[in-house]
Amino acid sequence: MRGKRERDRFAWAWAGMKAAVKEEAHLRFHLAAAVVVFAAGWVVGLSRWEWIVLLMAVGTVIALELVNTAIERAVDLATGEFHPLAKAAKDIAAAAVLAAAGFAVVIGILLFWPHLR
Numbered sequence: 001m002r003g004k005r006e007r008d009r010f011a012w013a014w015a016g017m018k019a020a021v022k023e024e025a026h027l028r029f030h031l032a033a034a035v036v037v038f039a040a041g042w043v044v045g046l047s048r049w050e051w052i053v054l055l056m057a058v059g060t061v062i063a064l065e066l067v068n069t070a071i072e073r074a075v076d077l078a079t080g081e082f083h084p085l086a087k088a089a090k091d092i093a094a095a096a097v098l099a100a101a102g103f104a105v106v107i108g109i110l111l112f113w114p115h116l117r
C-alpha cells in the first residue's frame with residue numbers, strides 16, 4: 001500500500017513536471033541551457049567537485065522555476081482581479097528565479113574560466 005502511495009506521488013510530480021514544461025517557456029529555456037552547460041562541462045572535463053557545484057547551481061534554478069510556476073498558478077486561482085499582494089507574490093517568486101539564475105551564471109564563469117584559459 002505504501003509502495004503504491006509512493007508511486008502515486010512520483011506520478012503526480014512527473015505530471016506536474018510535464019505540465020510545467022509544456023506551459024512555461026522560461027522553464028524550457030532553463031532546461032535547454034542546462035543541456036548546453038552539461039555538454040560544455042563534459043567537453044572541458046570538469047572534475048567531480050566541479051560537477052557537484054554545477055549540478056547544484058542548475059538544479060536550484062530549475063527547482064525555483066518550478067516553484068515560481070506553482071505560485072503563479074496558485075495566485076491565478078486565488079484571484080482574477082488585480083491585487084497588490086498577487087503582484088508581490090508573483091514578482092517575488094520571479095525574483096527568486098532571477099537571483100538563482102544570476103548566481104548560477106557567476107558560478108558557471110568561475111567553474112569554466114580555468115578550463116578555457
Ligand SMILES: Nc1ncnc2c1ncn2[C@@H]1O[C@H](COP(=O)(O)OP(=O)(O)OP(=O)(O)O)[C@@H](O)[C@H]1O
Nearest residue numbers: 024026072079080081082083084086087090091094
Ligand atoms: N492578479 C494580479 N494582480 C496584480 N498583478 C498581477 C496579477 N497577475 C499578474 N500580475 C503582474 O503581472 C506580471 C506578469 O504576470 P503573469 O501571470 O503573466 O506571469 P509571468 O511572470 O509573465 O509568467 P509566465 O511565465 O506565465 O509568462 C506579474 O509578475 C505581476 O507583476
